[in-house]
Amino acid sequence: MQDSGERPIYRIRRLDAGVLHLYRGDVLVDVDRKDGGDSREDIERWGTAVAWAEDRTCIERWDSPDADEDWRTLIGLPYRYMTWQIEDEGAAAWAEVDSTGWVRRYVEAKDLGQICTAAASLEEVIAARDAGGVEAVRAYEAIYGVAPEVPLPPDAEPTPTPITAYEFARRWITARDELGANQRST
Known part of the structure; x- marks a missing residue:
């Protein structure tokens, strides 16, 4: 099936x-x-x-x-997992996408994927909003970056490349660790 x-x-x-x-x-x-x-x-x-x-x-x-x-x-x-290049920013993105096309978790890195700029979860953003409103969302985004607010971001065109869940999980864990460490050091 x-x-x-x-x-x-x-x-x-x-x-x-x-x-x-x-x-x-x-x-x-x-x-x-x-x-x-x-x-x-x-x-x-x-x-x-x-x-x-x-x-x-x-x-x-x-x-x-x-x-x-x-x-x-x-x-x-x-879930589906994919990656794509964001040409105009010199960055790469990785995403966990549900059956409706919404990005559930999102990782973005610049400089050939070396510097993480986002590791955001749609579920966490919604939980922050529900718990603390706009200020809580701003605090979350200051640490983990912005989760896409559309089903599949327009910069994912023409066609994202499928990746394994394992590859996405490695990127996600690395990005979360890096962004969390950056927050603790500031």
């Missing part, structure tokens, strides 16, 4: 009360046998962890097409 972007879809299927199967598309990638104390939340976390370990893909969300409380199938939709 694939979506229109040909990204893998993960499914967790409970075959009986004690056995879960994790599929990537139509391929079985793992089997988990319940050992008595797992809650539904534990099982969902297991599925996300296995999907990440299987090909280093983060799952955007898990959906259940079943309406009953005792679910049978979860479908995981992974």
Whole structure:
């Protein structure tokens, strides 16, 4: 099972009360046998962890097409990861993009990717806004830069280059560490 972007879809299927199967598309990638104390939340976390370990893909969300409380199938939709050059600024950008095209996490660096200028998360910006308003957003952006406010930034044209989740995660961690260290030193 694939979506229109040909990204893998993960499914967790409970075959009986004690056995879960994790599929990537139509391929079985793992089997988990319940050992008595797992809650539904534990099982969902297991599925996300296995999907990440299987090909280093983060799952955007898990959906259940079943309406009953005792679910049978979860479908995981992974994020996409990409990079592009910002020609007029001599910078590069890396992004984690959800299924609607919104950039969830964004990294930007200038001088051939050597100096990080942004490592912003849309979720963190929204949380800052909800907790402290405009001033909290300004404080966040002073440390981590600006998250794109459009689904895919116009500077990502003509076509961003796909990258792995692992490559994005390395960039993200490096940029967050660098920007956090810059904040502590000022």
